[in-house]
Each structure stands twice: as structure tokens, then as C-alpha cells.
Amino acid sequence: MxxxxxxxxxxxxxxxxxxxxxxxxxxxxxxxxxxxxxxxxxxxxxxxxxxxxxxxxxxxxxxxxxxxxxxxxxxxxxxxxxxxxxxxxxxxxxxxxxxxxxxxxxxxxxxxxxxxxxxTPNSTSGFSNLLPKEFELGNLSADVTRSGSVGDFDTTDTYQFSLGLFEGVNITLNRLLADADIRLIQDFNNNRIVDAGEEIARSTRGGTASDVISNINQSGDYFLQVQQFSGNTGYSLTFDHFTTPFA
Ligand SMILES: [Ca+2]
Ligand SMILES: [Ca+2]
Ligand SMILES: [Ca+2]
Ligand SMILES: [Ca+2]
Missing domain, CATH: 2.60.120.1050 (Jelly Rolls)
Structure with missing residues (x-):
């Protein structure tokens, strides 16, 4: 050893x-x-x-x-x-x-x-900056909803998905019992680390309000992270798939 x-x-x-x-x-x-x-x-x-x-x-x-x-x-x-x-x-x-x-x-x-x-826990910088493919959704071709939980023993969940040409997605985190947040990442240099400039969007509304990242319409590979902000909570994470008139 x-x-x-x-x-x-x-x-x-x-x-x-x-x-x-x-x-x-x-x-x-x-x-x-x-x-x-x-x-x-x-x-x-x-x-x-x-x-x-x-x-x-x-x-x-x-x-x-x-x-x-x-x-x-x-x-x-x-x-x-x-x-x-x-x-x-x-x-x-x-x-x-x-x-x-x-x-x-x-x-x-x-x-x-x-x-x-x-x-740093319980802050907007508490997201993990590592990118394991914890939940692999693959190429989105229809709406996808997943349920999960975040808390002291599981502070970040990391989802992998990709969008093809003429595809887009709206992402919603809801059904919260405590404050959780989301952010969207593209690992441009493919090192499985969130480097400067690789966070595309985030939503950090307070309390149990839904967090939303809308109108992601560029093809490519993405990671979506759900983070505990405070307390322990289950959640529902919805990827609302749509088609676009452009590639
Ligand atoms: Ca020891
Ligand atoms: Ca194993
Ligand atoms: Ca990277
Ligand atoms: Ca929130």
C-alpha cells in the first residue's frame, strides 16, 4: 500500500x-x-x-x-x-x-x-470544482426529470449531458425543502476540473424558490451541478428539451 x-x-x-x-x-x-x-x-x-x-x-x-x-x-x-x-x-x-x-x-x-x-460550505462557492460523471444522461433527445438529494453527506451532485445540433434545454431545480443551487459547466479543456471561464451559467435563488437556467441552445457537452446551500433536501431536476431553427 x-x-x-x-x-x-x-x-x-x-x-x-x-x-x-x-x-x-x-x-x-x-x-x-x-x-x-x-x-x-x-x-x-x-x-x-x-x-x-x-x-x-x-x-x-x-x-x-x-x-x-x-x-x-x-x-x-x-x-x-x-x-x-x-x-x-x-x-x-x-x-x-x-x-x-x-x-x-x-x-x-x-x-x-x-x-x-x-x-467553502453553505456559500455560493461551495460547489465542487471536480467533474466526475456521477449521473450520465447522455445526449438529450426529449425531456428528462431526475430526483435526488443534497446535504451534509452529499454536498454536490454532478450530471453529464450533451446537446446535438438544433437542440436546446431549459433546466429547473424545484421541489426543495431547503436551499440548493445549480450551475452549468462546459469542460472545454476536458481535464474534469472546473477552470476559469468554464462556468456557463448559475442560479442561486434563496430559500426553497426554484432555480432556473434557461435557453441553453449551443450544441456540446455539459455538466450540471446541484449544490447544497443550506440544510438537507431532496430535489427534482428537469431538463426541458426543445429544438432550435439553427445549429
Ligand atoms: Ca489514524
Ligand atoms: Ca467502482
Ligand atoms: Ca476544465
Ligand atoms: Ca437556491
């Missing part, structure tokens, strides 16, 4: 690409600190085809060493080579993100990209 100490992590994502796991070295551990109450964002992306990796987050018991006394606080164990994602509000301290090769789903050496950031 290899342990990589990333030091104190803040808003800027720390990225470790092209790491590998195999039968003789099946886990990697990324140790990091946060210096206040933050939304910890973790993503494992670009898992090799035909393989499966899992993601676990532990809080250190205070000795600064990854051991059996550390508490598992969250995990992401999706099938095949789907991206893994954790977005969790936590207090200052030392944490360990463990990436494990899932042997029954893996044929050989598993490669993956890892990223971590810590954003």
Missing part, C-alpha cells in the same frame, strides 16, 4: 493522474488536511476499461497514521469503470482517501486519475 501525503488541501484541486493498482499493490491512500469546516470533494475518473476501482474516505483518529482506528465516513462503489465521487462536509483535520482495486471487476492493472479539493 502506497501512501501519498498531499498536505493541506483548499479550493484549488490537487490532481494525481495515471496512478495504477494491481494484484500485488491493490490500494493507494491519499492523505490530506483541511484547515476548517469544508466540503471535501473527491473524484476518481478515467478508470481503465474492463476494470473497477472503489473510493473510501476515512477521518484520522488523531495519530496522523492511516490505521484501523480511523473512521470510515463515506464511500463510492459504483460498478465497472464508472467514475467514483464523494462530496462531504467535514471539520478541520486529517483525512485519508483510499482507492481500492475491485478484484472481481478487474482484469489486470487498473489505472485511474484522482482529484481532491475543499470548497
Amino acid at each position: 502506497a501512501t501519498f501525503n498531499l498536505g493541506t488541501v483548499g479550493t484549488n484541486p490537487v490532481v494525481r493522474n495515471n496512478f495504477t493498482l494491481n494484484t500485488s499493490d491493490p490500494t493507494d491512500v491519499f492523505q490530506f488536511r483541511i484547515d476548517g469546516t469544508k466540503n471535501i470533494n473527491l473524484a476518481v475518473t478515467d478508470i481503465s476499461t474492463g476494470d473497477d476501482a472503489e473510493l473510501f474516505l476515512f477521518r484520522d483518529n488523531g495519530n496522523g497514521i492511516f490505521d484501523s482506528n480511523d473512521q470510515l465516513v463515506n464511500f463510492s462503489t459504483r460498478s465497472s469503470n464508472k467514475d467514483e465521487s464523494i462530496n462531504e462536509r467535514e471539520n478541520a483535520g486529517t483525512y485519508f482517501a483510499q482507492v481500492r482495486r475491485f478484484a472481481p471487476g478487474s482484469s489486470g492493472t487498473v489505472s485511474y486519475d484522482f482529484a481532491v479539493s475543499a470548497t
Whole structure:
């Protein structure tokens, strides 16, 4: 087991690409600190085809060493080579993100990209700036509605979708019990990080008012994020598909 100490992590994502796991070295551990109450964002992306990796987050018991006394606080164990994602509000301290090769789903050496950031909770900058394909909607060709929830143990949900030529979409977040917000992103450099200039639109209305992003009418690949602003809430997210007279 290899342990990589990333030091104190803040808003800027720390990225470790092209790491590998195999039968003789099946886990990697990324140790990091946060210096206040933050939304910890973790993503494992670009898992090799035909393989499966899992993601676990532990809080250190205070000795600064990854051991059996550390508490598992969250995990992401999706099938095949789907991206893994954790977005969790936590207090200052030392944490360990463990990436494990899932042997029954893996044929050989598993490669993956890892990223971590810590954003400011309960604010308009609390959105995760990582872009795992947590919910893949694919190319929109009709209206789509999804329900989900955000809260302290899942502070951001990230949806992937694309629009073809002559297609557009209006996006509405509603049925809220607490304040959640949305933003729309295009990952122009395809690094699975939200860089400057890649946020296309956002809606951050207060309370349980619906959030709306209207008239997105350019073809391309998009990410839509739903963020907890305060409290825990379920939500309904609607993609109202329309056609346009232009490409
Ligand atoms: Ca420990
Ligand atoms: Ca997995
Ligand atoms: Ca980017
Ligand atoms: Ca809102």
C-alpha cells in the first residue's frame, strides 16, 4: 500500500493522474488536511476499461497514521469503470482517501486519475470544482426529470449531458425543502476540473424558490451541478428539451 501525503488541501484541486493498482499493490491512500469546516470533494475518473476501482474516505483518529482506528465516513462503489465521487462536509483535520482495486471487476492493472479539493460550505462557492460523471444522461433527445438529494453527506451532485445540433434545454431545480443551487459547466479543456471561464451559467435563488437556467441552445457537452446551500433536501431536476431553427 502506497501512501501519498498531499498536505493541506483548499479550493484549488490537487490532481494525481495515471496512478495504477494491481494484484500485488491493490490500494493507494491519499492523505490530506483541511484547515476548517469544508466540503471535501473527491473524484476518481478515467478508470481503465474492463476494470473497477472503489473510493473510501476515512477521518484520522488523531495519530496522523492511516490505521484501523480511523473512521470510515463515506464511500463510492459504483460498478465497472464508472467514475467514483464523494462530496462531504467535514471539520478541520486529517483525512485519508483510499482507492481500492475491485478484484472481481478487474482484469489486470487498473489505472485511474484522482482529484481532491475543499470548497467553502453553505456559500455560493461551495460547489465542487471536480467533474466526475456521477449521473450520465447522455445526449438529450426529449425531456428528462431526475430526483435526488443534497446535504451534509452529499454536498454536490454532478450530471453529464450533451446537446446535438438544433437542440436546446431549459433546466429547473424545484421541489426543495431547503436551499440548493445549480450551475452549468462546459469542460472545454476536458481535464474534469472546473477552470476559469468554464462556468456557463448559475442560479442561486434563496430559500426553497426554484432555480432556473434557461435557453441553453449551443450544441456540446455539459455538466450540471446541484449544490447544497443550506440544510438537507431532496430535489427534482428537469431538463426541458426543445429544438432550435439553427445549429
Ligand atoms: Ca489514524
Ligand atoms: Ca467502482
Ligand atoms: Ca476544465
Ligand atoms: Ca437556491
